Amino acid sequence: MKINKILLMGNPNVGKSAIFSRLTGAKVVISNYPGTTVEFTQGYTKIDSSRPAIIDVPGTYTLHPTSRAEEVAVRMIKDGDLVINIVDATNLERNLYLTLELLEQDIPVIVALNMWDDTKHKGIEIDVKKLEKALGIPVIPTCGLTGEGIKELVEHIPKAKAKKINPLKDEERWKHIGKIIEDVQKLHHRHHTFLERLEDLSIRPVTGIPIAALVVLCAFWVIRFVAENLITYLADPFFERIWTPLIMKLSAFLGAGGFLHDIIIGKLIEGELDYSQTFGLFTTGLYVPFAMVLPYIISFYFVLGVMEDFGYLPRLAVLTDNFMHRLGLHGYAIIPMILGLGCNVPGVLAIRILEEKREKFIAATLMAIAIPCMAQIAMIVGLVGQRGGAYVVLIFLTLFILLIIKGIILNKVMKGKSPEILVEMPPYRIPQLLAVFKKLWMRILSFLKEAVPYVLLGILFVNILYVLHVIDALSKIFSPLLRNVWGLPKEAIAALIVGFLRKDVAIGMLGPLNLTTKQLVIGSTVLAIYFPCIATFAVLIRELGIKDMLKSAAIMISVGIVVGGLLNLVLRF
Amino acid sequence: MLISLVDMEPGETGIVMKIDGGFGATRRIQSMGVRIGKRVKKVGARFWRGPQTVLVDNFKVAIGFGMAAKIFVEVERSEDK
Numbered sequence: 001m002k003i004n005k006i007l008l009m010g011n012p013n014v015g016k017s018a019i020f021s022r023l024t025g026a027k028v029v030i031s032n033y034p035g036t037t038v039e040f041t042q043g044y045t046k047i048d049s050s051r052p053a054i055i056d057v058p059g060t061y062t063l064h065p066t067s068r069a070e071e072v073a074v075r076m077i078k079d080g081d082l083v084i085n086i087v088d089a090t091n092l093e094r095n096l097y098l099t100l101e102l103l104e105q106d107i108p109v110i111v112a113l114n115m116w117d118d119t120k121h122k123g124i125e126i127d128v129k130k131l132e133k134a135l136g137i138p139v140i141p142t143c144g145l146t147g148e149g150i151k152e153l154v155e156h157i158p159k160a161k162a163k164k165i166n167p168l169k170d171e172e173r174w175k176h177i178g179k180i181i182e183d184v185q186k187l188h189h190r191h192h193t194f195l196e197r198l199e200d201l202s203i204r205p206v207t208g209i210p211i212a213a214l215v216v217l218c219a220f221w222v223i224r225f226v227a228e229n230l231i232t233y234l235a236d237p238f239f240e241r242i243w244t245p246l247i248m249k250l251s252a253f254l255g256a257g258g259f260l261h262d263i264i265i266g267k268l269i270e271g272e273l274d275y276s277q278t279f280g281l282f283t284t285g286l287y288v289p290f291a292m293v294l295p296y297i298i299s300f301y302f303v304l305g306v307m308e309d310f311g312y313l314p315r316l317a318v319l320t321d322n323f324m325h326r327l328g329l330h331g332y333a334i335i336p337m338i339l340g341l342g343c344n345v346p347g348v349l350a351i352r353i354l355e356e357k358r359e360k361f362i363a364a365t366l367m368a369i370a371i372p373c374m375a376q377i378a379m380i381v382g383l384v385g386q387r388g389g390a391y392v393v394l395i396f397l398t399l400f401i402l403l404i405i406k407g408i409i410l411n412k413v414m415k416g417k418s419p420e421i422l423v424e425m426p427p428y429r430i431p432q433l434l435a436v437f438k439k440l441w442m443r444i445l446s447f448l449k450e451a452v453p454y455v456l457l458g459i460l461f462v463n464i465l466y467v468l469h470v471i472d473a474l475s476k477i478f479s480p481l482l483r484n485v486w487g488l489p490k491e492a493i494a495a496l497i498v499g500f501l502r503k504d505v506a507i508g509m510l511g512p513l514n515l516t517t518k519q520l521v522i523g524s525t526v527l528a529i530y531f532p533c534i535a536t537f538a539v540l541i542r543e544l545g546i547k548d549m550l551k552s553a554a555i556m557i558s559v560g561i562v563v564g565g566l567l568n569l570v571l572r573f
Numbered sequence: 574m575l576i577s578l579v580d581m582e583p584g585e586t587g588i589v590m591k592i593d594g595g596f597g598a599t600r601r602i603q604s605m606g607v608r609i610g611k612r613v614k615k616v617g618a619r620f621w622r623g624p625q626t627v628l629v630d631n632f633k634v635a636i637g638f639g640m641a642a643k644i645f646v647e648v649e650r651s652e653d654k
Binding site for chain 2: 420
């Protein structure tokens with residue numbers, strides 16, 4: 001039989017993505033918590049002369065799906081030619097349940113006994129030969145992170161045959177597994193390691209809350225420290241010493257004015273180039289993404305990667321569960337929110353780890369309104385930070401309070417109640433630097449590929465609108481709202497328009513308007529709330545459906561108007 | 574003595590005897606490895622209404638408070654440890 005499609009299946013967080021990346025060479029995000037992969041990923045491998053597709057299926061405990069990610073997994077079996085069942089060797093018993101269910105299907109199965117290296121120091125001894133015999137299929141010890149066993153795994157693929165066993169009832173299956181375990185596995189007593197003790201300390205409130213506070217503070221500090229140093233010692237010197245002279249030559253060449261000059265370079269301020277005011281494609285269009293946003297993207301994703309691989313995020317979910325229930329969510333919703341701080345697009349996608357439509361709607365709406373992405377945060381820090389750090393804090397505090405109020409209201413208004421958290425706590429692992437940097441590099445690349453073009457497009461777009469006097473016309477129409485409600489000058493409409501494309505550019509556009517500090521704070525806050533950027537908007541439609549998205553958008557716009565207005569009334573500086 | 578996961582003291586172990594949830598919830602919990610007849614050890618705290626974390630075999634599962642209240646175990650108190 002020709003094998004065209006190979007499925008990688010297994011329980012959540014057993015290392016499917018690591019094996020996938022080994023088999024295909026494709027780069028995928030790997031973390032240490034259940035639910036990293038919510039959508040299937042496809043890649044290709046090479047076996048002799050054929051190139052079968054390999055599919056990284058979201059983790060599932062059984063073939064009786066209990067969540068959307070699991071449903072995806074189950075549906076995919078029908079199209080597969082072979083299943084590589086990734087089994088966590090340190091949790092053989094639980095993992096074998098899915099293995100037996102897979103054997104009941106009419107499809108060849110190979111078992112990859114992953115995390116093999118962990119069994120030794122966990123005092124687990126597995127007789128692989130006996131396990132092969134008991135299951136009647138090949139079992140290969142592997143270690144996805146180091147690549148151990150992958151070659152052998154590939155060698156077994158062409159020889160695999162379906163060995164359909166008779167379907168068992170639930171209890172029979174567990175009984176059968178019990179017998180297998182008794183036969184193949186020996187456990188040795190061992191002492192708890194420091195990391196294991198730390199695992200328990202970080203979920204008990206008395207010790208866990210101080211630990212969480214420390215982790216979050218450290219994370220903030222490192223993110224800011226790394227980013228500011230990248231800006232001061234790398235990005236700014238590059239733009240000042242190398243880029244500016246080049247641009248000035250180009251400006252002279254273009255005749256220091258005219259349509260083309262205005263679009264490419266922008267309007268020089270008294271013959272000087274000011275990256276925050278000039279607004280040309282090659283000036284502000286490059287300075288914003290590379291010198292203001294990218295340093296923060298790098299430092300944020302570095303810190304996030306370390307926390308993900310360590311296995312800390314689910315602990316935060318346990319600690320915040322109680323609080324999140326008041327917002328109509330459960331603790332695990334903290335993970336999409338944290339991812340959303342990097343970029344709302346992967347944040348919205350991660351909402352799939354939540355089970356019910358209601359909580360998905362709440363999580364998506366809260367994220368779009370109150371979780372600013374790193375690009376936006378970097379711009380707020382860069383622009384508003386010049387007027388004083390307290391104003392930056394004020395903006396984020398406003399958004400945070402908004403998140404809570406909005407959550408409480410949605411939880412009261414929407415029918416139903418939040419389901420309960422039920423999630424496996426991954427063991428703590430010391431992150432491997434190489435893996436952390438690999439993941440960081442992937443995320444930087446996706447920022448460069450997916451965000452930078454929109455930044456340039458946004459700046460091009462707004463320049464064209466200026467030239468065509470569209471902005472003038474719109475600013476007249478919207479000036480009552482802008483001036484009377486938010487206290488902003490009518491020119492700020494341009495920022496609101498660009499905000500549909502990119503929030504970072506939009507906040508940057510507040511720069512040249514000579515706003516008062518109060519206006520700057522209101523403008524930045526409104527820009528964060530009133531609508532998602534186009535990329536987030538697109539995934540929101542896909543994930544929520546048009547109807548719910550329109551509802552969500554209506555909430556965003558009205559909240560934006562109200563909050564901007566309130567700030568205008570309340571703030572006194 | 575049959576008590577729920579919520580009422581177990583941190584560090585205590587017990588055998589799961591009964592899961593009172595609905596069909597779907599029970600199935601989810603069981604498929605995650607918290608099954609009748611399994612020995613579980615409470616590793617989280619008990620005094621707040623947060624998720625209850627238990628160690629089963631070699632893995633830890635956090636179970637929402639309400640759900641944990643429906644899982645009953647026969648605790649092994651110190652004399653038979």
